Amino acid sequence: MLKDLFRKQKRYITVRPGTVPEREEEKEPLWIKCPGCGEILYVRELEKGLKVCSKCRYHFRLSAPERIAATVDDNTFQELDGDLQAVDPLSFPAYRPKLSSAEQETGMRDAILTGQGTIEGWPVLIGALEPNFIMGSMGCIVGEKITRLIEKALKERLPVILFSASGGARMQEGVFSLMQMAKTSAAIARLHEAGILYVSVLTDPTTGGVLASFATLGDIILAEPGALIGFAGRRVTEQTLKEKLPPDFQTAEFCFNHGLIDLIVPRNEMRQILAQILSLHSERG
Amino acid sequence: MPNVILDFEKPLLELENRIAELKQYAGEKGIDLAAEINLLENRLRELKKEIYENLTPWQRTQLARHPERPNALDYFKLLFTDFLPLCGDRCYGDDPALVGGIARFEGVPVTVIGHMKGHNTKENLARNFGMPSPEGFRKALRLAQQAEKFGRPVISLIDTPGAYSGAGAEERGQAWAIANNLFAFSRLKTPIIVIITGEGGSGGALALGVGDVLLMLENSIFSVISPEGCAAILWKDAQRAPEAARVLKLTASELLSLGLIDGVIPEPLGGAHRDPEGTADNIRAEIRQRLQELRRIDTEQLVAARWSRLRRIGCF
Numbered sequence: 001m002l003k004d005l006f007r008k009q010k011r012y013i014t015v016r017p018g019t020v021p022e023r024e025e026e027k028e029p030l031w032i033k034c035p036g037c038g039e040i041l042y043v044r045e046l047e048k049g050l051k052v053c054s055k056c057r058y059h060f061r062l063s064a065p066e067r068i069a070a071t072v073d074d075n076t077f078q079e080l081d082g083d084l085q086a087v088d089p090l091s092f093p094a095y096r097p098k099l100s101s102a103e104q105e106t107g108m109r110d111a112i113l114t115g116q117g118t119i120e121g122w123p124v125l126i127g128a129l130e131p132n133f134i135m136g137s138m139g140c141i142v143g144e145k146i147t148r149l150i151e152k153a154l155k156e157r158l159p160v161i162l163f164s165a166s167g168g169a170r171m172q173e174g175v176f177s178l179m180q181m182a183k184t185s186a187a188i189a190r191l192h193e194a195g196i197l198y199v200s201v202l203t204d205p206t207t208g209g210v211l212a213s214f215a216t217l218g219d220i221i222l223a224e225p226g227a228l229i230g231f232a233g234r235r236v237t238e239q240t241l242k243e244k245l246p247p248d249f250q251t252a253e254f255c256f257n258h259g260l261i262d263l264i265v266p267r268n269e270m271r272q273i274l275a276q277i278l279s280l281h282s283e284r285g
Numbered sequence: 286m287p288n289v290i291l292d293f294e295k296p297l298l299e300l301e302n303r304i305a306e307l308k309q310y311a312g313e314k315g316i317d318l319a320a321e322i323n324l325l326e327n328r329l330r331e332l333k334k335e336i337y338e339n340l341t342p343w344q345r346t347q348l349a350r351h352p353e354r355p356n357a358l359d360y361f362k363l364l365f366t367d368f369l370p371l372c373g374d375r376c377y378g379d380d381p382a383l384v385g386g387i388a389r390f391e392g393v394p395v396t397v398i399g400h401m402k403g404h405n406t407k408e409n410l411a412r413n414f415g416m417p418s419p420e421g422f423r424k425a426l427r428l429a430q431q432a433e434k435f436g437r438p439v440i441s442l443i444d445t446p447g448a449y450s451g452a453g454a455e456e457r458g459q460a461w462a463i464a465n466n467l468f469a470f471s472r473l474k475t476p477i478i479v480i481i482t483g484e485g486g487s488g489g490a491l492a493l494g495v496g497d498v499l500l501m502l503e504n505s506i507f508s509v510i511s512p513e514g515c516a517a518i519l520w521k522d523a524q525r526a527p528e529a530a531r532v533l534k535l536t537a538s539e540l541l542s543l544g545l546i547d548g549v550i551p552e553p554l555g556g557a558h559r560d561p562e563g564t565a566d567n568i569r570a571e572i573r574q575r576l577q578e579l580r581r582i583d584t585e586q587l588v589a590a591r592w593s594r595l596r597r598i599g600c601f
Contacts, residue, residue, distance in 0.1 A: 087601050089543070090534050093519065140599030147596065169487070169509050171518065174533050175545050178487060178509040179598040182495050185464055186471035186595045193472065209509075211460035212448075212488045217468055231460040231488075232450030245452060260458050 034058050036226075050267045059224050059267055061204055063106065064113035064130035067163050071271055072117035072126060079115040080125075081148055084141050086110045088172070095172040102133045110141035111166070114149045116158075120275035122282065125153050128163040131205070135167030138210050142170075143180025146214060150187040150198075159197035159278060164215040168208020181213035188217045197281045199274065202229050202252065202261065220277060221261040222270075223252035229261075287353045287558055293336060293344050297555075300329045333554050340504070342536050343527035346512060348504040349483050350446075353558040355565070356415075357384050357399030357442050360482065363565035364440075364572070365390055365397060371428060373420075377457060380421030382413040382449070383493075385428045390440070390572060396432035398425045398493060399442030402483070415484075416449040419462035422492045426466050429473055438476040438576060441493045446511065448489030463492040470495035471595065472588055476579035478572060480550070481505045481537075482557070497591050498575050499545075501537035502564070503552040507545075508535040545598065 031040050036058025046053070050070050051060035062070060068077055086099045086109060103109060111133035116125055127149055129136040146162065153160045169177040191198055200218030202211075205228035212231055215221075223229060230237075230250030238245060248254045255261045265273050290298050304325050311318040340348070348354070361368045365388035372379040385398035402408075402415035409415075417425075425441075432439045448459055470477060477496030485494070485507030501507060508515075515529035516522055534540065537549040550571050553563035579587065 087599075089599075089601065090532070093532055140601070143599055171510050171515060173599075174509050174535070175507055175540060175543075176599050178491055179545065179595070181464075181488065181491060182467050182471065183595045183598055185467035186495070186592055189468045189472045190592065192468075209488055212463040212492075213467060214464070216458075216461045216464040230455055231448065231463075232455070236450050237452060237455065249452065250455060254456075258456050258458070260461060 052267050057225065057266065059204065059226055061131050061165065062128075063132060064108065064111075064128040064163075067128040067165075067203075068113060068115070068117070068126065070267070071128075071161075071163075071274065072119055072124075073121065077115050077117040077126075079113065080152070081114060081145050082109070084109065084145060086139065086141050089140065089176050090172070090174050092172040092174070098134060098172070106130055106133045108133055110139065110145070111136045111170075112142045112145050114145045116152075119161075119271060119278060122275060122278035123158055124161055124274075124278060125149050125156075125158050126161045126163075129165045129210070131165035134170060134172075136165045136210070137167050137170035137177070138180050138184075138213075139170035139173040139177045140180060143177070143183050146184045147187045150184075150191050153191060153196055154194055157194075157196060159199070159281060160191065161199045161201065161274060162214060162218075163201045163203055164206040164210050165203045166206060166208070166210035166215075168210055178209065181209050184214040185217060188214055192219075197277075199277055201265075201270070202255075203227050205229070207231065207233065207250075216260075220263075222263050222265045222273065223255065223261050224270075225252055225264050225266055227252045229255050287351075289352050291344070291347050291351070293340075293347075297329065297332060297336065300325060300332060304329065337554050337556070341527065342506075342530040342533075342539075343512065345504050345536050346506050346526075346530050348556045348558075349506045351556065351558045352402075352404055352409075354444075354483055355557055355561040356404065356444065357401045357482075359561060360399070360442055360565060360568070361386075361388060361397055363561060364569055365395070368397070371431075372424070374423035374427060376423060377420045380413075380418050380424060381411055382415050382445075383417040383421030383425055385425060387437070390576070391569075393576075394435075394437050396428050396437045396439045397442070398428055398439065399482075400445035400490075400493065402444055413449060415445045416447060417445065417489060417492075418449050418451070418454045419457040419459050422448075422462040422466050425493055426469055429470060429475075429477070433473050433475045436475060438478065438579065439473070439496070440572065441477060441479045441496060443479065443481040443485050443490045443493050443507075444483030444505075445486050445489045446484055447486035448492070460488075463488050466492040467495055471591060474584045474588060476576065476582075476587060477591075478575050478579070480568065480571075481507050481546075482568075485535075486511060495591075495595070497579055497587060497594075498547050500548045500550055500571060500575075501540065501546050502550050502557060502568075503537055504556050505537055506530075506535040507537075507540055508533050 034053040037056035114127040202223040368388040370386040479496040481501040512526035512530040513523040516525040553560035557564040
């Protein structure tokens with residue numbers, strides 16, 4: 001009522017204890033701002049479109065389970081080595097609590113999900129790094145799970161696809177993590193000798209020790225548009241050079257222009273391209 | 286006498302100067318000070334032992350990075366004869382931060398590769414501080430594959446802060462070059478002996494680090510990240526590098542007890558830079574023995590054993 005506008009005393013809603021509604025922030029947000037174009041996107045719509053901005057095609061990061069779900073045929077994925085739990089071989093400061101909170105945040109035991117499934121009917125061994133688990137970094141468990149996946153591929157003569165999303169080697173496991181670069185690369189060398197297909201897909205971000213090992217050893221290397229792909233951090237490089245770098249430095253496009261990767265594949269075409277690659281390798285030429 | 290004196294070496298320097306002064310004084314004045322000098326020399330020996338046998342990981346890091354520590358070309362000269370440098374990656378250029386070639390080890394032809402640091406700023410600028418670019422790693426691989434063709438063992442010496450992180454290195458596929466070395470060295474059909482002589486900095490070190498035997502000099506380090514970088518991430522304070530050096534377990538003795546390396550080569554008291562010849566003698570003895578063992582194994586078994594060594598790392 002009009003006269004209410006002129007009341008001096010403010011009116012409050014009374015809330016009885018126990019009926020306080022949950023704070024909105026604690027639930028999944030309904031809307032999200034696109035880092036690419038600034039558009040406000042409806043989360044449910046975004047998820048339906050494989051987390052690609054409908055306006056500018058910006059590719060949001062996918063969790064490892066989301067990646068697997070977006071890639072393999074429905075109800076075909078069987079996880080492998082899901083029981084492997086992260087270790088702390090150096091008793092590194094603050095590492096155990098970091099692992100526990102990463103576990104809680106992601107529901108995963110370390111930074112990779114591996115398993116078997118089919119893509120458009122083609123059987124495949126597949127792994128996806130989890131960018132939200134200590135930046136998708138590679139420690140002993142990531143190295144071990146990749147190695148086991150490759151060993152299974154050798155035994156069953158199945159192709160391997162790995163999706164990378166990682167900050168690099170995991171500092172907290174010291175030289176143990178560094179050596180996982182050698183271990184995974186050597187495992188891929190054995191796969192290579194056996195004539196088995198390995199496709200590496202670089203997604204945002206793929207950097208450091210992961211890029212400098214299994215991620216760049218694919219028979220075919222694909223990347224998602226706009227993904228950060230580089231060996232040293234941009235800041236480190238800028239400090240080394242003492243000059244600003246071009247805006248596309250260390251992106252999928254930069255790598256493509258320098259002949260370092262085969263193709264940039266938008267997320268909505270990834271399954272189809274992978275299926276085509278699997279089909280082309282299903283028989284000897 | 287080294288030109289660069291580390292903080293913990295200062296008491297030694299003082300004592301050494303005292304002894305030199307006394308000797309000079311005794312000589313000039315014709316006085317017999319042998320007893321005093323002897324006393325001080327004994328004290329010096331004890332102090333050296335005390336200091337060098339109780340080095341902290343950070344002090345070892347400083348020794349590993351000492352500018353006067355022997356570099357790859359110094360060791361090539363000390364360990365081998367007939368060294369013939371071979372250059373270029375046949376693709377883009379020759380990387381001065383990584384040297385290699387053919388030489389003889391006690392008469393036997395071998396292929397040698399190594400990161401190359403300088404002893405002063407001028408040399409270091411020419412050598413890019415021992416930080417290889419992709420063409421350096423590709424040269425190392427080319428030489429290793431040449432060794433395989435001619436049945437020569439490979440001796441690889443590691444001493445680098447890490448791979449170079451410049452824009453050109455990224456454009457030419459720094460990560461691709463490192464990965465490809467890990468991949469190819471793991472299947473190379475010839476014996477490979479790897480020795481970390483100074484700094485074993487992360488992926489740039491590992492690119493020369495896949496082999497049949499991985500050894501470290503007593504005061505060398507091997508780490509996934511520099512102590513400064515680790516401190517900056519952990520505590521947002523690079524000044525706390527000495528603490529980071531401790532938690533990273535980067536010393537030769539720690540890595541040996543963790544089962545990550547195969548042996549530690551002792552350095553003469555005072556470190557490699559105070560006695561390059563003595564250090565080279567120790568390395569020579571180790572190479573001789575390891576080479577003898579490796580050459581007895583047939584190639585297929587050798588490559589299979591190389592894989593099982595890597596396969597086990599990180600399984601608990």
